[in-house]
Amino acid sequence: MNFFFGVKNNILSSEIAIPRFQNKSNIKSNYNLYGAFVDNNKWNIILLNDCLVNKEFFLVKNEIIDNKKIFFLATEEEIKKFINTKLINLNNFTDTTPEYRANFRVYLKEGGFSSYQSEYPYDMIPKNGSMLSSIFSLTNKYANKNYLLIRNIFVDPIEENFPVYFVDIKSKKIIEQTVVKTNYTNQIEINKLLINPKIFVVTKKYLGIPIYISEKNKHLSFEHTHPPHEYILGQNKYEKVKKLKDKINEIIN
Numbered sequence: 001m002n003f004f005f006g007v008k009n010n011i012l013s014s015e016i017a018i019p020r021f022q023n024k025s026n027i028k029s030n031y032n033l034y035g036a037f038v039d040n041n042k043w044n045i046i047l048l049n050d051c052l053v054n055k056e057f058f059l060v061k062n063e064i065i066d067n068k069k070i071f072f073l074a075t076e077e078e079i080k081k082f083i084n085t086k087l088i089n090l091n092n093f094t095d096t097t098p099e100y101r102a103n104f105r106v107y108l109k110e111g112g113f114s115s116y117q118s119e120y121p122y123d124m125i126p127k128n129g130s131m132l133s134s135i136f137s138l139t140n141k142y143a144n145k146n147y148l149l150i151r152n153i154f155v156d157p158i159e160e161n162f163p164v165y166f167v168d169i170k171s172k173k174i175i176e177q178t179v180v181k182t183n184y185t186n187q188i189e190i191n192k193l194l195i196n197p198k199i200f201v202v203t204k205k206y207l208g209i210p211i212y213i214s215e216k217n218k219h220l221s222f223e224h225t226h227p228p229h230e231y232i233l234g235q236n237k238y239e240k241v242k243k244l245k246d247k248i249n250e251i252i253n
Contacts, residue, residue, distance in 0.1 A: 035048055038158070074090050132241075133225045135200065147212070150180050152184060153183060161182075162205045173251070174251060186208075211224040
């Protein structure tokens with residue numbers, strides 16, 4: 001099961017186009033679009049009746065999006081299993097090969113837009129851990145602004161702060177740190193001095209999807225990073241990533 005999310009603030013707006021079909025199958029008209037958000041330590045759900053744009057896609061417009069909401073597909077029978085104390089895996093409709101994804105589009109007011117194919121898999125949601133991401137790979141020091149979005153979705157209906165560190169792995173120092181929130185799309189402006197191959201973004205306690213946005217003359221570049229092991233070839237790639245994480249954990253601890 002996959003979840004989907006957007007971003008909305010005084011800089012960025014967004015839309016999400018979610019397919020009603022799997023990669024190699026017909027339209028599933030019995031699947032509805034739902035939104036979920038945390039309020040008073042409970043998961044709340046809403047049925048989004050007005051997002052059907054045609055027989056193939058749901059379109060979640062900016063007016064519906066906020067930084068707390070997540071979106072998912074389910075049938076009327078499946079949604080009866082929903083509980084307000086924990087996100088559960090309601091179905092396998094979006095468990096496909098190749099991956100089932102939505103189109104996540106961000107845009108500036110009176111400016112450009114960009115998009116990528118996004119999803120937040122259920123497998124990530126019950127896990128605690130640390131996120132590790134290279135700033136240098138997807139930012140642009142010649143841009144006017146660079147932003148990092150960190151989206152966390154956690155299985156429990158909590159809104160808890162957790163730290164984010166900008167770590168120099170060569171000097172073994174924390175260069176900057178800030179705080180973000182669980183079950184939220186967080187936005188951080190990146191200092192251009194941090195854009196070099198030595199700097200990694202690291203979270204402690206909670207996972208998240210790191211997404212980088214560069215803005216130049218009201219045009220946008222927008223992409224997420226994959227987990228570090230996907231950039232390494234060889235059978236021992238997980239061992240190499242573990243050693244790197246252990247090294248960074250020594251710095252932030």
